[in-house]
Amino acid sequence: MMDLERVLKLVQAGELSIEEAMLQLGGTAKSSPPGAGPKAGALKTDSGPETDARPNISQTIGLSGAETDNVDDLGFAQLDLNREKRTGFPEVIYGEGKTPEQIASIMQRLMQHTDRVLATRIEPAKAQAVMAIAQGLVYHETARCLTWFKQPQLKKQSGGYIAVVCAGTSDLPVAEEAALVAECTGSRVEKIYDVGVAGLHRLLRRLPVLREANVVIVVAGMEGALASVVGGLVSSPVIAVPTSVGYGANLGGVATLLAMLNSCATGVTVVNIDNGFGAGYTAGMINRKMSKE
Structure with missing residues (x-):
């Protein structure tokens, strides 16, 4: 069986049509009309008729027929x-x-x-x-x-929790999206809101909660410094979420994004601007794996 790269090369070379490639993805073969020549990707052998050497892409990437049909x-x-x-x-x-x-x-x-x-x-x-x-x-x-x-109360995973840290009240929509998504994955969430670097003592009061979390999500706008501060205080992975909150030079969150991407604190990963969903989902996946161990 050929691999995916071979299929793509066949399409690029014009030896395999897009339609035929899609049929391979579905794991089916399309019969040729009477009198038609050899199919693209077919191989002739000395011992018999043509054999179709094109790969079943669904099998190549480990999907069953039920999964691709559902x-x-x-x-x-x-x-x-x-x-x-x-x-x-x-x-x-x-x-x-x-x-x-x-x-x-x-x-x-x-x-x-x-x-x-x-x-x-x-x-x-x-x-x-x-x-x-x-x-x-x-x-x-x-x-x-x-x-x-389906059930009034979603069953929470036993074990650790996710901490969602929010710099300011203006960042709450993104922080709440992250927290809600994390809860929907079955994780327990601890919220630590309005603890931006302009009043760092507010964050330090909650340090024990931060350090016990399996994952920490940090949501901040402006200069985005809170992600680096938290990253230097905890041993858990930190998912930083830049928000579009800020004045003109914030550039709709671009300044915050670049600041977080350039964080010198280790263990800080950054998602897209205002992407509370991505942070909550990823944190939920990490917490689920850690809770099973």
Whole structure:
């Protein structure tokens, strides 16, 4: 069986069409019409007829037929119903750019296949419209998220927790998104808010909580110094989230992002501007692994 690189080279050389490559991805073969010549990628052997040497890409990357086929086609969305089986968490809905009807339809369909559904970046008016269609949803206004749980109380993992540290009250929407997402992964979350470097003593008061966390998420705008300060105080991995909070030279969070990327503190990893979701999700994955050990 050839590897993925070989398939891509065949497509690039014109020896394998995109359609044929897609058929390989699905693990199926398309029969040639009568009188057609050899298929691209087919090999002739001295002992018999042509054999198709093209790889089954699904098998190459370790996916079963059930996994590649388990997609719910809504026309405007292709729902990945096996996401939770592969990654440990079901597909999440990004609400910006979607209509309330689309969000509601996706959430209702996902409810049939998992015990939790999460939609992010939902403004209040859109949230109300979605909740008028889909029942049982909860809106988290500060985090701008909609959630649904099959059971009233989501079972939390035993063991460690995630600390979410927020520099200022203006950063709360991003911090709350990170905290909520982490909780949706089953993690326990400790919140430490409004402890920016302008009053460092506020952070030091909570140092014992910080140092016991399996993962620390630091959310800050302005110059973003809080991530470096925390990184120098704890032995746990720190996920820094730059926010777009700040005056003109903050450049919508770019200045904060660059400052965090240039942190001299070890153990600090940085996600995109205002990406509380990415930080919460990653922290949840780390905490889940550590809690199992």
